[in-house]
Amino acid sequence: xxxxxxxxxxxxxxxxxxxxxxxxxxxxxxxxxxxxxxxxxxxxxxxxxxxxxxxxxxxxxxxxxxxxxxxxxxxxxxxxxxxxxxxxxxxxxxxxxxxxxxxxxxxxxxxxxxxxxxxxxxxxxxxxxxxxxxxxxxxxxxxxxxxxxxxxxxxxxxxxxxxxxxxxxxxxxxxxxxxxxxxxxxxxxxxxxxxxxxxxxxxxxxxxxxxxxxxxxxxxxxxxxxxxxxxxxxxxxxxxxxxxxxxxxxxxxxxxxxxxxxxxxxxxxxxxxxxxxxxxxxxxxxxxxxxxxxxxxxxxxxxxxxxxxxxxxxxxxxxxxxxxxxxxxxxxxxxxxxxxxxxxxxxxxx
Amino acid sequence: xxxxxxxxxxxxxxxxxxxxxxxxxxxxxxxxxxxxxxxxxxxxxxxxxxxxxxxxxxxxxxxxxxxxxxxxxxxxxxxxxxxxxxxxxxxxxxxxxxxxxxxxxxxxxxxxxxxxxxxxxxxxxxxxxxxxxxxxxxxxxxxxxxxxxxxxxxxxxxxxxxxxxxxxxxxxxxxxxxxxxxxxxxxxxxxxxxxxxxxxxxxxxxxxxxxxxxxxxxxxxxxxxxxxxxxxxxxxxxxxxxxxxxxxxxxxxxxxxxxxxxxxxxxxxxxxxxxxxxxxxxxxxxxxxxxxxxxxxxxxxxxxxxxxxxxxxxxxxxxxxxxxxxxxxxxxxxxxxxxxxxxxxxxxxx
Numbered sequence: 001x002x003x004x005x006x007x008x009x010x011x012x013x014x015x016x017x018x019x020x021x022x023x024x025x026x027x028x029x030x031x032x033x034x035x036x037x038x039x040x041x042x043x044x045x046x047x048x049x050x051x052x053x054x055x056x057x058x059x060x061x062x063x064x065x066x067x068x069x070x071x072x073x074x075x076x077x078x079x080x081x082x083x084x085x086x087x088x089x090x091x092x093x094x095x096x097x098x099x100x101x102x103x104x105x106x107x108x109x110x111x112x113x114x115x116x117x118x119x120x121x122x123x124x125x126x127x128x129x130x131x132x133x134x135x136x137x138x139x140x141x142x143x144x145x146x147x148x149x150x151x152x153x154x155x156x157x158x159x160x161x162x163x164x165x166x167x168x169x170x171x172x173x174x175x176x177x178x179x180x181x182x183x184x185x186x187x188x189x190x191x192x193x194x195x196x197x198x199x200x201x202x203x204x205x206x207x208x209x210x211x212x213x214x215x216x217x218x219x220x221x222x223x224x225x226x227x228x229x230x231x232x233x234x235x236x237x238x239x240x241x242x243x244x245x246x247x248x249x250x251x252x253x254x255x256x257x258x259x260x261x262x263x264x265x266x267x268x269x270x271x272x273x274x275x276x277x278x279x280x281x282x283x284x285x286x287x288x289x290x291x292x293x294x295x296x297x298x299x300x301x302x303x304x305x306x307x308x309x310x311x312x313x314x315x316x317x318x319x320x321x322x323x324x325x326x327x328x329x330x331x332x333x334x335x336x337x338x339x340x341x342x343x344x345x346x347x348x349x350x
Numbered sequence: 351x352x353x354x355x356x357x358x359x360x361x362x363x364x365x366x367x368x369x370x371x372x373x374x375x376x377x378x379x380x381x382x383x384x385x386x387x388x389x390x391x392x393x394x395x396x397x398x399x400x401x402x403x404x405x406x407x408x409x410x411x412x413x414x415x416x417x418x419x420x421x422x423x424x425x426x427x428x429x430x431x432x433x434x435x436x437x438x439x440x441x442x443x444x445x446x447x448x449x450x451x452x453x454x455x456x457x458x459x460x461x462x463x464x465x466x467x468x469x470x471x472x473x474x475x476x477x478x479x480x481x482x483x484x485x486x487x488x489x490x491x492x493x494x495x496x497x498x499x500x501x502x503x504x505x506x507x508x509x510x511x512x513x514x515x516x517x518x519x520x521x522x523x524x525x526x527x528x529x530x531x532x533x534x535x536x537x538x539x540x541x542x543x544x545x546x547x548x549x550x551x552x553x554x555x556x557x558x559x560x561x562x563x564x565x566x567x568x569x570x571x572x573x574x575x576x577x578x579x580x581x582x583x584x585x586x587x588x589x590x591x592x593x594x595x596x597x598x599x600x601x602x603x604x605x606x607x608x609x610x611x612x613x614x615x616x617x618x619x620x621x622x623x624x625x626x627x628x629x630x631x632x633x634x635x636x637x638x639x640x641x642x643x644x645x646x647x648x649x650x651x652x653x654x655x656x657x658x659x660x661x662x663x664x665x666x667x668x669x670x671x672x673x674x675x676x677x678x679x680x681x682x683x684x685x686x687x688x689x690x691x692x693x694x695x696x697x698x699x700x
Contacts, residue, residue: 014462014463014464015459015460015461015462015463016457016458016459016460016461016462016463016466016491017459017491018459018491018493019491020457020489020491021457021489021490021491021492022491027489030489031489034463034466034467034470035470035487035489038470038471038473038474039453039470039473039474039477039483039484039487041483041484041485043450043483043485043486044483044484044485044486044487050486051450051452051485051486053449053450053485053507055408055410055449055450055507055509056407056408056409056410056449056509057406057407057408058405058406058407058408058410059406060405060406060408060507062450062452062485062486062505062507063452063486064452064453064454064486064487064488064503064505065454065488066454066455066456066488066490066503067490068456068490068492099403099405099406100393100401100403100405100412102401102412102413102414102505103389103414104414104415104416104454104503104505105416106416106418106456106501107366107370107371108366109365109366109367109368110365110366111365111366112364112365112366113364113365113366113384114364116366116384117384120384120385120388120389121388123388123389124388124389127389133389133391133393133394134389134391134394135391135393135394135401135403135412136393136394136400136401136412136413136414137385137389137394137414138414138415138416139370139371139377139380139381139385140371140416140417140418140698141366141367141368141369141370141371141372141697142371142418142498142501142698143368143498143697143698145495146497146498147496147497147498148492148493148496148497151456151492151501153414153416153454153503153505155412155414155452155454155503155505157403157405157410157412157507159405159406347491347493348490348492348493
């Protein structure tokens, strides 16, 4: 009788590229080929910013992010407040009130203690602003040349307060797409330091806690279909993930997308598209068209989303292809497909 | 009228040393001088392996750990199963049933995809063994030479099932100290690879999930006063932390502490003290003396704690000094103070 053995996969010569961490196509490939098959479970497969869990009778959201931004201190923030705001925002994007954060530090031997102090104190300030305690932590030190100053992981748990499911599965044709403010400030602030660029005005990161904006929408009874913060890969990658998961067509209008003159100028100079540049205090929200005006009024009353505008709408796919698509109507009236970022535009932006 | 300004602390020339991550005296100093003042809150100040929280009506424990062990693959495990077991064990040490883990990867550009696969699949196996899903994740990539292959952060949440408070504050004079098995295997397994040592028998890491042992004690109604896994800094550092927090005197007997002949031999060769070597599948438990025999029987029925023994007892401090102390009664009858590890014995052991 023949025996059947399950052969181990042959060794490959594939290696990790910077773009595997960029939030675009290669990150998705890594997720689909390695992480999802290994860790298969319903919470992970939802592929949202956080996982929804029922624990001890409570409806919880849980999320994690590691921060590797360079430089550690940049105009408008540090790796520390970024690590607090980014994880708090992932909870907010689940419709969950942030309740507690953990902080895991990987320090490089030789790091100046004063740099650590500055980063830790900016974490403290961001946590106080967000009203979220840092309840547990861990510190590891790696040999000089095996790290890069400071890496921080923050994980968070929150209590889900949104009544309905928030995610791509709730997006419907006819929904409007709002964004909470002008795009690209974080990415350009980081790049300005790296490249030694000077601007006429101050070019600060938009890093901020988004929960007050989400809470205001929920408190007013706005039925939120989907939320997504516009981090790695920017607006384009976020919309592509949602369109793809929902199997719908998202159409945005270039003329409606808010980009400041400074960011637009810097992007032209550097050959970047602001729709792919990372933000750390901006999000997109999908709601029914009937709620659009009221939602915009509510968002504009919160300082973190004072610049909220409608940028597009959701449509059925015209063809019978089930996959989603994002298109951009340009200022001169043409249409083009807005693809997911395939490479790494700005490595280590968060 | 004079004005008072709060001066910024003067810049110092202090720098981070490897020993700041070693789990001993310098780690404690970092905690006391930087992290605790910044993040002050009751959960963090408990300084346990995890934080206890009441969230949405549920009694939860939350914990985080980053793993930077080298090599990534070692006899008996990988950084992946270590990252699962270590964090699950921190929850178990809070008397909490592990419910969900997050996984945050920091990958170095150029990492072989096959190494990542091996590590991720060993995480999967460890998570399945521990019956805990990995529900959310994140991947970042840093430039070649700015990381070290793979760093992993795992954070976890669990539901507290222990009826009473578990921690140094519950330890009483008259309690017995049990350890769950022989000490030092993880540290020596790692070191054997680094130093190219050969042993007669296999020298495998003890990395394992401790929850079944804790659950068995709780299910049997044993009143657990304190639990501590014996990771960085080994048995000595763990006992010192507890003695210090409880303000009591812990006395252990050298002849009762289980150390295998292979570990003892390797420690002698390398000039290490097995009481300071890291374990990844061993813990100490403090209970009333009346429960000792029953607890040992229960522990020995679980494979992960089959080698459980009593190693010492807790006493009042004789002097009027309020700080705790740990002493060792040696084989020949002498007594010496077992201090907290002050340097870094084995860097990057977990």
